[in-house]
Amino acid sequence: DIRLTQSPSSLSASVGDTVTITCRASQSIGNSLNWYQQKSGRAPKLLIFGASSLQSGVPSRFSGSGSGTDFTLTISSLQPDDFATYYCQQSYAIITFGAGTNVEIK
Amino acid sequence: QVQLQESGPGLVKPSETLSLTCSVSGASMFDYFWAWIRQTPGKGLEWVGDISYTGSVSYKPSARSRVTISVDTSMKLFSLTLKSVTAADTAVYYCASRATSGGGQLEHWGQGTLVTVSS
Numbered sequence: 001d002i003r004l005t006q007s008p009s010s011l012s013a014s015v016g017d018t019v020t021i022t023c024r025a026s027q028s029i030g031n032s033l034n035w036y037q038q039k040s041g042r043a044p045k046l047l048i049f050g051a052s053s054l055q056s057g058v059p060s061r062f063s064g065s066g067s068g069t070d071f072t073l074t075i076s077s078l079q080p081d082d083f084a085t086y087y088c089q090q091s092y093a094i095i096t097f098g099a100g101t102n103v104e105i106k
Numbered sequence: 107q108v109q110l111q112e113s114g115p116g117l118v119k120p121s122e123t124l125s126l127t128c129s130v131s132g133a134s135m136f137d138y139f140w141a142w143i144r145q146t147p148g149k150g151l152e153w154v155g156d157i158s159y160t161g162s163v164s165y166k167p168s169a170r171s172r173v174t175i176s177v178d179t180s181m182k183l184f185s186l187t188l189k190s191v192t193a194a195d196t197a198v199y200y201c202a203s204r205a206t207s208g209g210g211q212l213e214h215w216g217q218g219t220l221v222t223v224s225s
Binding site: 032 | 167204210215
């Protein structure tokens with residue numbers, strides 16, 4: 001299986017901060033990388049697909065970049081609604097997920 | 107809008123079979139693959155498998171011997187069965203729609219259902 005390593009596993013940030021989360025794949029996956037947001041007790045919500053395409057309805061402060069093995073999710077001007085756990089997921093091979101990054105209020 | 111809803115027992119005895127159904131509304135069964143994902147505190151999010159409207163299936167290799175996913179396009183639902191369950195199968199189970207192109211992203215999710223394996 002392709003392993004996805006997310007870093008950091010958690011971070012503390014303030015409203016208005018810019019936050020960057022990275023996801024590294026154990027082998028090249030092209031741009032077959034997606035990002036999700038999950039709040040406690042809720043299902044994950046798709047934010048970014050194909051490494052950099054913004055899902056319809058998702059605020060433009062979310063952006064994704066990268067290809068091959070290294071990917072980044074950036075949240076510009078963090079809002080109160082953005083405090084959640086974020087996961088990357090690859091679909092290049094058998095689908096796997098990263099372990100998640102918990103974004104907490106500083 | 108696209109909505110998915112899981113249904114099934116919340117408690118299953120060890121060695122028995124877990125069966126869940128996902129009802130789909132607001133989407134054509136021909137437009138997506140239909141997936142099952144589970145989540146545990148220990149192993150995180152884990153893709154179990156998915157199926158197309160033709161019945162073509164893909165399963166997580168480690169689960170292949172125990173898992174069956176089926177689809178009923180006329181009833182707009184798909185189902186998961188997992189045989190010989192153990193406590194390790196205790197999880198929140200989600201159904202989701204997976205895009206057939208682009209990044210293979212899981213676009214729409216059900217709310218999830220907790221299944222506990224216990225005697």
